[in-house]
Structures are given as C-alpha cells and as structure tokens.
Amino acid sequence: QSVLTQPPSASGTPGQRVTISCSGDTSYIVSNYVYWYQRLPRTAPKLLIYRDDQRPSGVPDRFSGSKSGTSASLAISGLRSEDEAEYYCAAWDGSLRVVVFGGGTKLTVL
Amino acid sequence: EVQLVESGGGLVQPGGSLRLSCAASGFTFSSYSMNWVRQAPGKGLEWISYISSTSSAIYYADSVKGRFTISRDNAKNSLYLQMNSLRVEDTAVYYCARAKDRLFDYWGQGTLVTVSS
Numbered sequence: 007q008s009v010l011t012q013p014p015s016a017s018g019t020p021g022q023r024v025t026i027s028c029s030g031d032t033s034y035i036v037s038n039y040v041y042w043y044q045r046l047p048r049t050a051p052k053l054l055i056y057r058d059d060q061r062p063s064g065v066p067d068r069f070s071g072s073k074s075g076t077s078a079s080l081a082i083s084g085l086r087s088e089d090e091a092e093y094y095c096a097a098w099d100g101s102l103r104v105v106v107f108g109g110g111t112k113l114t115v116l
Numbered sequence: 117e118v119q120l121v122e123s124g125g126g127l128v129q130p131g132g133s134l135r136l137s138c139a140a141s142g143f144t145f146s147s148y149s150m151n152w153v154r155q156a157p158g159k160g161l162e163w164i165s166y167i168s169s170t171s172s173a174i175y176y177a178d179s180v181k182g183r184f185t186i187s188r189d190n191a192k193n194s195l196y197l198q199m200n201s202l203r204v205e206d207t208a209v210y211y212c213a214r215a216k217d218r219l220f221d222y223w224g225q226g227t228l229v230t231v232s233s
Contacts, residue, residue: 039219041216041217041219041220043161043220045161049225050211050223050224050225050226051161051211051213051220051223052223053216053221053222056216056217056219056221057217062221094160094161096161096163096219096220097219098217098218098219103175104163104175104177104178105151105163105166105218105219106163107160107161107162107163108160109160110160110161
C-alpha cells in the first residue's frame with residue numbers, strides 16, 4: 007500500500023480535461039514539494055511537474071499541477087491519445103529521509 | 117543531452133549478489149545527487165536509494181536497508197548499486213535517476229534484475 011494515494015484509473019475522451027489526485031498526510035504533501043511523472047508504455051518515466059506546479063521545458067502547457075492542503079492534483083487539458091500512460095506522484099519525506107510514491111494512475115483515452 | 121545508461125542486470129538466484137552500474141553523460145555528474153528507483157512487474161514505482169553529489173549523504177528505503185549499497189565514482193561519471201542477499205521480491209526493472217530536490221528529473225532506460233531459482 008502506497009503512502010500517497012492515487013486513484014488506480016482515470017479516463018477521458020479526446021479534448022476533455024481530466025484530473026488525477028494525490029493525497030497524503032501532512033508530512034508528505036503539505037511540507038514538501040510534489041512531483042508528477044508520466045510513464046508511457048515500455049519507456050522510462052518522464053518528469054511532468056516539479057515543485058508542485060512547475061513544468062520543465064518541453065512539457066506542454068496542457069499539463070498543470072496544483073496543491074491544496076494535504077492533496078495535490080495533476081490536470082491534463084485537451085486530452086490526446088498519446089497521453090494514455092501511467093501517472094505517478096512523489097514527494098520527499100524530510101523526517102524519514104525517504105521518497106514516497108503514489109501507487110500510480112492508469113489513464114485511458116477512450 | 118542528459119544520458120543515463122544502466123547495466124549489470126540479469127538472472128540471479130535468491131541469496132545471490134549483483135552490481136548495477138549507471139553511466140552518466142551530458143551534465144556535470146559530480147554536481148548532482150543521484151537515485152536508484154525500481155519497478156517490479158505489475159507494480160508501481162519504488163524509490164530505493166539516494167546519494168548526494170559528494171557521497172556525504174546516503175539514504176535507503178527500508179525494503180533494501182542492510183542489503184543494498186549505493187556508491188558513485190565522480191571521476192568515472194558512474195553510479196553503482198551493490199545488491200546482496202537478493203530476494204524474489206527484488207525482481208524489478210532498476211532505474212538510475214538524477215536528483216532534483218531529492219526527487220528525480222532525468223531517468224535512464226532501466227536494467228532488468230530477475231531473482232529466481
């Protein structure tokens with residue numbers, strides 16, 4: 007069981023906006039940055055969002071991150087077929103000195 | 117271009133050992149902390165170890181503490197993971213990943229470790 011909780015699945019149709027949540031207790035979400043990763047089939051994970059809401063260069067602005075209280079969210083607008091992937095949130099626990107992941111959300115584009 | 121290339125994976129019996137390597141290029145390796153992350157078949161991502169740029173800070177997940185050892189050679193732009201007392205549940209694809217805020221920005225393509233008799 008993962009320390010950060012994500013829905014196991016999400017879906018949407020092309021053009022739609024979908025959001026994926028990531029919740030945890032205070033020590034993970036509130037006190038630390040949340041990162042989001044995309045894992046396309048048979049490829050290495052790719053950084054999508056860092057420091058809660060920052061996009062690395064090259065990541066389309068269709069992807070956005072936010073955080074409120076003990077929950078973070080990844081939003082994907084203008085959904086495309088190539089967005090079908092697994093999405094993971096992660097955070098650093100400074101007290102335990104470990105990185106914790108969410109269990110991952112498999113996004114299906116219908 | 118940042119490149120991370122893992123090697124050293126393979127089939128090993130339970131209780132055996134394996135040493136993974138990660139060759140880094142395209143950035144100043146000695147300036148960055150690094151991590152190892154794994155993904156078991158059908159499971160999610162699991163962080164297993166972190167090492168700071170000068171090796172002064174090293175952290176492990178409880179699942180591998182006492183069995184795995186992370187190290188680096190900045191002169192060779194290389195990261196290592198020595199895995200001892202391997203268990204069936206250590207079967208996974210192992211990724212090296214460059215650290216950003218103690219998380220990860222760039223990942224390698226991974227190397228498969230299979231622990232089976």
